Amino acid sequence: MNINDSKVKNLVDWLRDAHAMEQQAETMLKAQSERLEHYPELRARIEEHITETQGQRELIEQCLARYDASPSGIKDFGGKMMAFAQGVGGSIMTDEVVKGAAMGYVFENLEIASYTVLIAAAKEVGDTETQRACETIIEQEIAMAQWLKDHLPQVVSAFLTRDAAPDAVAKR
Ligand code: MG
Ligand code: FE
Numbered sequence: 001m002n003i004n005d006s007k008v009k010n011l012v013d014w015l016r017d018a019h020a021m022e023q024q025a026e027t028m029l030k031a032q033s034e035r036l037e038h039y040p041e042l043r044a045r046i047e048e049h050i051t052e053t054q055g056q057r058e059l060i061e062q063c064l065a066r067y068d069a070s071p072s073g074i075k076d077f078g079g080k081m082m083a084f085a086q087g088v089g090g091s092i093m094t095d096e097v098v099k100g101a102a103m104g105y106v107f108e109n110l111e112i113a114s115y116t117v118l119i120a121a122a123k124e125v126g127d128t129e130t131q132r133a134c135e136t137i138i139e140q141e142i143a144m145a146q147w148l149k150d151h152l153p154q155v156v157s158a159f160l161t162r163d164a165a166p167d168a169v170a171k172r
Contacts, residue, residue, distance in 0.1 A: 003067055011121045011130070015063050016072040018114055018134075022057040025107065029053060032100050038162065039097055042155055045147055046104075052140045059133045066129065095163075101148055101155045108145035112138060 002008060029050045036043040064071060115138035122131035 003069070005125075007121070007125050008067070008127075011118070011125050011127065012064065012067050012069045014114070014118050014121060015060055015067075015130070016069070018118060019057060019060045019064065019071040021111060021114060022053055022060060025053045025111070026050060026057065028107065029104075032104070036097065039155065039158060042097075042101060042151065045144075045151070049140075049144050052144075056137045056140065059137060063127075063130045063133055095159060098152075098156055098159050101152055105145060105148040105152065108141050108148060111141040112145060115141060 003012065029046050033043050033046040033050065036046070061071060115134045118134045119131055119138065122128070122134060
């Protein structure tokens with residue numbers, strides 16, 4: 001696999017994007033889980049996905065290493081996701097649990113799109129190891145997206161019940 005090949009170059013660029021995305025995902029998921037004391041089921045699923053996310057980052061690092069390429073670092077992924085993560089980690093007493101779970105669903109779908117791109121590029125280049133790594137990862141992202149979608153109504157209902165409570169402590 002020649003790194004000077006333009007197809008390979010694109011594949012490596014997209015692997016770097018995925019690496020930055022997974023770093024961002026870990027930061028975001030950790031910020032979210034820390035604040036979910038009243039939503040144990042959601043918290044447990046997020047914690048499970050943190051472990052998966054760390055494994056995904058390592059898989060991508062291995063794909064990059066096979067090309068002697070290093071990860072680009074988180075700054076290259078752009079400020080948008082950064083701002084999003086800070087937003088998720090921000091206020092506590094409002095509807096952040098609902099917004100966080102909804103945005104989590106958006107983020108998982110961004111990941112699904114990114115790995116769909118990577119799988120197609122890896123196939124094109126004939127890099128079966130990268131293809132297999134990304135196929136493993138995308139299954140975890142699809143499962144997480146589906147879980148969040150399935151559980152969003154429950155999260156909304158739990159939030160609305162808490163928010164209707166008369167005292168401020170119960171609301172949180
Ligand atoms: Mg991921
Ligand atoms: Fe994910």
